[in-house]
Amino acid sequence: MPSLFDPHNRPAAPGAETLKPIRFLLADDYPPFEFLGPDGTLAGFNVDLARAICHELKVSCTVQPRRWDNLLDALDAKEGDAVIASLKETPAARAHARFTAPYYLTPARFMSLATAKKFDVRPEALRDVTIGVEAGSAHQAFLKLFFARSTIKTFPDRAALLAALRDKKIDLAFGDAVTYAIWMNDPHSDNCCVFQGGPFLEPAFFGEGIGVAVRPGDDKLRHTLDWALQQLDESGKLNELYLKYFPIGFY
Known part of the structure; x- marks a missing residue:
């Protein structure tokens, strides 16, 4: 997996006073990115990445499934804080959300x-x-x-x-x-x-890749997620998750 973050462009680490629990929204019908396991629990690359972000930030988080076509509406309605569902940054999506740096590309x-x-x-x-x-x-x-x-x-x-x-x-x-x-x-x-x-x-x-979507104006959360994603990239955790779900990789 190529490194997607410029090591010379380092976002500032979030202050402890700005950190709070994160409610991630995603679908549950796009394996291996997100799916229901045999026991009915959510699994997949995006699910594991959301949990890795929260572990990196040392905050609690939830991962809540929604219908794919309802994800941005749920974000608008403040039913969650961020969408981590392989959502492309299209003009229609930008009308409802702002995106972090990409955590994978779509070659x-x-x-x-x-x-x-x-x-x-x-x-x-x-x-x-x-x-x-x-x-x-x-x-x-x-x-x-x-x-x-x-x-x-x-x-x-x-x-x-x-x-x-x-x-x-x-x-x-x-x-x-x-x-x-x-x-x-x-x-x-x-x-x-x-x-x-x-x-x-x-x-x-x-396209320019897949990022995490947050509500317009929620720049603190977006910058916090950018920082966490870069840490996961540099530590190798992002590549570890990629290889876990894509033994035959798309790069």
Whole structure:
């Protein structure tokens, strides 16, 4: 996992007088980030990260599930203090929240069958290669701009794209590396596929990463969370959680 924090840009440690219990909000249906375990308790990368933040700050916290489409409304209604639910910082989200520095990025990557040859994923090396991508996505726009000499085939959804890859109708699939990693870590994938090359991180296409959302004006909490996230990054705890839930990583 790349370090996401500039060691020369260090937020000030929060004073003890500013610290208070934190109520985190998240969904419960996006494994491995957040899900209900066999005993009905919340588990997942975001859940463990919320608890690690509170341990770092030495404050108590709660982790409360809400419907995905109700998270920002619940934050607005002060039912919680922060949303830690892999929520992207879109214009619509910024109308309700402000975000910490990202604690993970959402790169794009190429994926092939595990039995395929090793690909050089530079544009000039893929000019005779057939690449599949979801229609209308930022990933298609990226391919159109930078891989125009390749044969690009579009598919209506990820299921159709993956089926085409399995059936060898395309050489490579290009898309969201987080989604692909979740699928490859699932036993149902039968270890069929592997990443080719490294991650593409252009923020204009793939966003600037995932942060924790707080209410507008709650700058003290946002800065406190930024400090805690940087401590977890530098101590290796953030990477430890990443490897726990993503043995096949998306970077």
